[in-house]
Amino acid sequence: MQPLVEMRAVRVYFPLQRGEIVRAVDGVDLVLHPSEAVGLVGESGCGKSTLARALLRLLPLTSGEIWFDGQPLHRLSESEIRPLRRQMQMVFQDPMASLNPRMRIGHVLSEPLEVHGLARGRQAWQRAGRLLERVGLSADHLHRYPHEFSGGQRQRIGIARAIATQPRLLVADEPTSALDVSIRAQIHALLRELQREMNMTILFVTHDLHAVRQVCSRVVVMYLGKVVESAPVDQLFTTPAHPYTRALLDSVLEPKPSQARRPRSLPTGDVPTAIRVPPGCRFHTRCPYAQERCRVEEPPLQPVGEGQQVACHYPLISH
Amino acid sequence: MATIPLLQVERLTIGFGREKPVVHEVSFEVMPGETVGIVGESGSGKTMTALAVLRLLPPGGRIVEGRILFDGKPLHQFSEAQMRQVRGGDISMVFQDPFTCLNPVMRVGDQVAEAARLHRGRTEGDPYALALQMLRAVHLPDPERIARRYPHELSGGQRQRVMIAMAFICHPRLLIADEPTTALDVTVQLQILHLMQEIQRQQGTAVLLITHDLGVVAYTCDRVLVMHEGRVVESGSVDEVLERPRHPYTRRLLEALA
């Protein structure tokens, strides 16, 4: 199957004063297939948002390639990308930041339709009403303003706006991280439903492993700017291959006391900064399995088992 | 002989102006050495409950009704001067964001020492030496060097360790921790919870742990109160409440995590 998205050796660096460089994304290969919901997980600062924005060309690449449906996004100019924009949309953590507070919801939703020449005037307004209903709100809400909605409702509006142009790719960056758990689960169910119904590819960025289970079929784990593991969801949860993935899973505290008190293997210390990335395997400073080789040689991402890839010299499972 | 509760909160009602109360008739007890969790979604009144115990409600907020007894003494009637003796002494606190409690222009070693200096009667020896000892007890690498740094020069996990060092330096009998690990990376969160438990056991401290995370409650608490819209909807031992929830709201919270 032809991938919808292919990222090759993508790097995004941010130069700081004093000649320091933040290696936010540091050589990422990532493939997204059509109609696939992929979770991108990792702790804050590991480069998830930077990668997501780079994918949509909202940030310049330092190096590397991004192919979207066979087109080289990395080589296209902004005006050449514009017609592709309706096919790749984004949902942000804070929908208010992306919704104009002085625009009625009807306008917020019909704007992308008009910009991309999909509908105008009354027709666009009617489609906006149907979009609202599709995300669990009501067409009566078209005349209201963003501040009249709760956090969960606003995120539904953010999603409605993103799917207005029937994109093939939806990138959602921590869309539910600011919401309470019960509302979170409802938004996850909505995303899952929309993904199936519209055959969309979703890149779901989150630091919440629970969320990944509720939305995705595959998970990609990042650590300090690099992908360390990729696997189907169930496989990742039952047989993680990377020691960092194991640590992330062991950090999840289940709400049942009987499960919460299970034994865990946890890394020591804090996550290093992306300015001073450790040499060799970047997890070696915290890894309980680190050997001499790990300090000098960077492990490439390679297959271990069905649909699973890992970047570790001594994976926890072997083929 | 039955032990008397260390903290006893009775029908606590908190209001702002004439608005309807944000905390309504909340009652609970914390026994010596015990860890009690208050869990609920945002806005449910957890922080206001904790701040009322410390008598640190924001301007406009007041205890409309109810009693707060610490070791039998009526905290709700204490003067501000008396409360200053209690805070950081018998009762200390750790918050989600260390920046709200740490002075940005003071070296962390001096700040931890200052906490000891404020309650001289509770500690022995040179406050700075004690601070270094505490920084070592919270497993900070190279405490002498860390002590000379400013808060912004530390990582999030290191700052939270400093907060814990400060909170425990005077051997409090009760620690109130409001979302102490919410701002941390997940792999660091557990290290911090372990650390709090370790020192809590050494010193025999009781803990009132406030969190929105049922996993944190399951992992650390003996008993729990579930709050919803300013009221306690369910309470009991952690095993009871989380394994066999009775209130529909508690069930709903648990189902959202399934």
Ligand SMILES: Nc1ncnc2c1ncn2[C@@H]1O[C@H](COP(=O)(O)OP(=O)(O)O)[C@@H](O)[C@H]1O
């Ligand atoms: N505009 C920027 N300038 C400098 N550093 C940045 C910028 N954006 C992000 N970073 C840094 O890049 C790293 C990755 O950030 P980010 O992609 O936001 O991580 P995540 O989304 O996983 O939390 C972090 O160290 C962050 O501080």
Ligand SMILES: Nc1ncnc2c1ncn2[C@@H]1O[C@H](COP(=O)(O)OP(=O)(O)O)[C@@H](O)[C@H]1O
């Ligand atoms: N300064 C204030 N003035 C008026 N209402 C407040 C103030 N601070 C908090 N509240 C209200 O009190 C309620 C409980 O807040 P809080 O205890 O902080 O909730 P939690 O900690 O459970 O998230 C909320 O509805 C909040 O809006």
Ligand code: SF4
């Ligand atoms: S390569 Fe070595 S240090 Fe890195 S994760 Fe694997 S075992 Fe640990």
Ligand SMILES: [Mg+2]
């Ligand atoms: Mg981010």
Ligand SMILES: [Mg+2]
């Ligand atoms: Mg709070």
